[in-house]
Amino acid sequence: MILLEINWTNALNITLLGFGIVFVVLCLLILLLYIFGKVMTPKVRVPKAVRTPKGAKVEISDDTEFHKVQLPANASAAIAMALHLYYSDVHDQDSHVITIKKVERRYSPWSAKIYGINNLVR
Amino acid sequence: MKNVIMMKHLKYFLLIIASIVSVSIPLSAQEKVLPIDSTEVIAVSSDAVAVNVTDAPMEANINIGDSLMEFLDGTGFAMIARNWKILVMLLISFLLLYLAIVKKFEPLLLLPIAFGMMLTNLPGAGLFTPDLFANGVVHWEQFSHAGLLDYLYLGVKLGVYPCLIFIGVGAMTDFGPLIANPKSLLLGAAAQIGIFATYIGAIALDFLPREAASIGIIGGADGPTAIFLTSKLAPELLGPIAVAAYSYMALVPVIQPPIMRALTTKKERAITMKQLRSVSKSEKIVFPIMVAVIVSLLLPAAAPLIGCLMLGNLMRESGVVERLSKTVQNELMNITTIFLGITVGATATADAFLNMKTLMILGMGIIAFGFGSAGGVLLAKFMNLFSKDKINPLIGSAGVSAVPMAARVSQVVGQEENPGNFLLMHAMGPNVAGVIGSAVAAGILLSMLG
Numbered sequence: 001m002i003l004l005e006i007n008w009t010n011a012l013n014i015t016l017l018g019f020g021i022v023f024v025v026l027c028l029l030i031l032l033l034y035i036f037g038k039v040m041t042p043k044v045r046v047p048k049a050v051r052t053p054k055g056a057k058v059e060i061s062d063d064t065e066f067h068k069v070q071l072p073a074n075a076s077a078a079i080a081m082a083l084h085l086y087y088s089d090v091h092d093q094d095s096h097v098i099t100i101k102k103v104e105r106r107y108s109p110w111s112a113k114i115y116g117i118n119n120l121v122r
Numbered sequence: 123m124k125n126v127i128m129m130k131h132l133k134y135f136l137l138i139i140a141s142i143v144s145v146s147i148p149l150s151a152q153e154k155v156l157p158i159d160s161t162e163v164i165a166v167s168s169d170a171v172a173v174n175v176t177d178a179p180m181e182a183n184i185n186i187g188d189s190l191m192e193f194l195d196g197t198g199f200a201m202i203a204r205n206w207k208i209l210v211m212l213l214i215s216f217l218l219l220y221l222a223i224v225k226k227f228e229p230l231l232l233l234p235i236a237f238g239m240m241l242t243n244l245p246g247a248g249l250f251t252p253d254l255f256a257n258g259v260v261h262w263e264q265f266s267h268a269g270l271l272d273y274l275y276l277g278v279k280l281g282v283y284p285c286l287i288f289i290g291v292g293a294m295t296d297f298g299p300l301i302a303n304p305k306s307l308l309l310g311a312a313a314q315i316g317i318f319a320t321y322i323g324a325i326a327l328d329f330l331p332r333e334a335a336s337i338g339i340i341g342g343a344d345g346p347t348a349i350f351l352t353s354k355l356a357p358e359l360l361g362p363i364a365v366a367a368y369s370y371m372a373l374v375p376v377i378q379p380p381i382m383r384a385l386t387t388k389k390e391r392a393i394t395m396k397q398l399r400s401v402s403k404s405e406k407i408v409f410p411i412m413v414a415v416i417v418s419l420l421l422p423a424a425a426p427l428i429g430c431l432m433l434g435n436l437m438r439e440s441g442v443v444e445r446l447s448k449t450v451q452n453e454l455m456n457i458t459t460i461f462l463g464i465t466v467g468a469t470a471t472a473d474a475f476l477n478m479k480t481l482m483i484l485g486m487g488i489i490a491f492g493f494g495s496a497g498g499v500l501l502a503k504f505m506n507l508f509s510k511d512k513i514n515p516l517i518g519s520a521g522v523s524a525v526p527m528a529a530r531v532s533q534v535v536g537q538e539e540n541p542g543n544f545l546l547m548h549a550m551g552p553n554v555a556g557v558i559g560s561a562v563a564a565g566i567l568l569s570m571l572g
Contacts, residue, residue: 006326010331011322011334014570014571015321017566019318022562023308023311025420026311028416030307033300033301033307036301036408036409036412040402040408041399041405
């Protein structure tokens with residue numbers, strides 16, 4: 001009896017509309033993310049020609065050595081790490097100069113020696 | 123040694139008895155004189171006339187037996203004896219404390235919730251007054267009688283705590299896997315079917331639409347979102363819904379694997395996915411701004427949750443406000459969690475919690491979780507029919523939020539079939555998409571029913 005009294009039209013409308021809107025909003029985000037990915041993904045540009053030390057221009061085609069080189073994963077990781085250290089200005093060598101700086105201690109009743117002395121404590 | 127301790131205890135006991143007897147005998151034997159006001163004292167001293175004490179109104183004799191009975195009647199024990207429900211609530215709070223401390227089920231939230239539940243059910247303590255928030259309205263005029271938890275509860279009632287927690291969640295979330303594989307958003311959307319299927323189920327069980335929406339949001343597996351929506355739509359159900367949401371989130375490793383195994387074949391579970399592309403820093407910075415603007419413009423009701431989530435994420439990714447990022451991830455998050463947990467637990471009073479509705483909510487909560495997990499897995503299977511790069515359907519179940527527990531479950535179940543398969547990062551995509559999806563779903567329900 002309870003089931004018959006319920007306004008199923010409203011309930012189904014809210015369910016279908018609600019679930020549909022969730023999909024539409026997230027599909028819109030997918031679309032934007034694809035566009036966003038195409039625009040913002042960093043691209044590595046392969047030059048069409050390179051100059052030899054003698055100054056002669058050499059065309060690069062798909063079958064030249066430049067394209068055939070396949071780097072192993074560990075070499076790629078090492079190069080990536082080196083680039084990261086270089087661009088982030090992070091050094092794996094320090095200056096070898098060790099300086100001990102005197103840290104100034106500000107006065108505070110919390111750290112004052114006079115308040116720390118308690119004659120009652122033996 | 124034992125005898126000495128016993129003698130000491132006996133000595134203290136006799137002293138207490140003796141002091142009670144010495145105080146009570148004169149009280150019962152003599153008449154008590156009312157305090158004399160200052161004018162009377164002046165008159166007495168100037169005229170040097172003795173005041174006739176017997177003219178003062180007499181006070182009734184104090185009977186030890188009656189006083190003792192009155193005292194005992196006023197204790198919490200007597201109140202528990204009069205209302206058994208309080209005892210049941212205290213036992214439930216002890217059980218939740220046990221689960222939090224011993225079994226470590228989401229202890230960060232379950233512990234304060236359980237303690238809040240215990241405090242609110244201590245009879246006579248008056249720490250929480252549900253009447254101040256009756257009918258979904260804050261009765262400011264009665265706040266002079268408010269207890270500690272009433273003041274703290276304002277943060278829940280006004281929707282402050284869930285949003286503050288979302289800032290912290292945003293600052294702790296890496297949206298990189300989602301940006302690298304935007305299709306994950308579809309899995310996050312599919313997992314929201316749990317919310318809407320449970321909404322229909324709750325309507326069938328004769329819940330009002332606003333209550334049904336609050337119950338359905340448990341399927342989003344997102345505690346702050348569930349609390350945010352319930353505090354707006356059905357504040358009287360906040361206690362059971364919060365307890366159900368957080369308990370089931372803790373039980374994700376138990377609830378999800380059987381569903382995942384039942385809906386997939388061994389071959390599907392062993393699928394190895396393609397490596398995700400790298401995501402640049404600028405993409406990660408623009409993403410939260412873009413999502414906050416677009417979702418808030420489409421669904422203004424979801425703006426508080428999505429806005430706070432993306433604010434936290436921008437703090438993390440921009441790298442220019444390291445201090446703020448650390449603060450929202452740690453201090454702010456922890457403080458808000460304490461307040462949120464203790465006040466949500468406080469709403470679980472005996473009258474509000476011990477009824478058929480709570481049992482039904484607990485039952486439907488688990489169904490919502492199941493539907494959500496199944497929805498994600500089934501959509502991933504469906505996508506595999508058209509997609510060139512196959513998706514492991516196990517990552518679909520991570521579309522229910524429960525970050526990062528659900529993604530970890532996908533990883534564990536995937537490795538059962540193929541130990542060399544690492545699904546964690548792939549599962550993080552649908553997992554964080556689920557957070558956005560459940561916030562969007564909450565915004566939709568709020569705008570339709572609020």
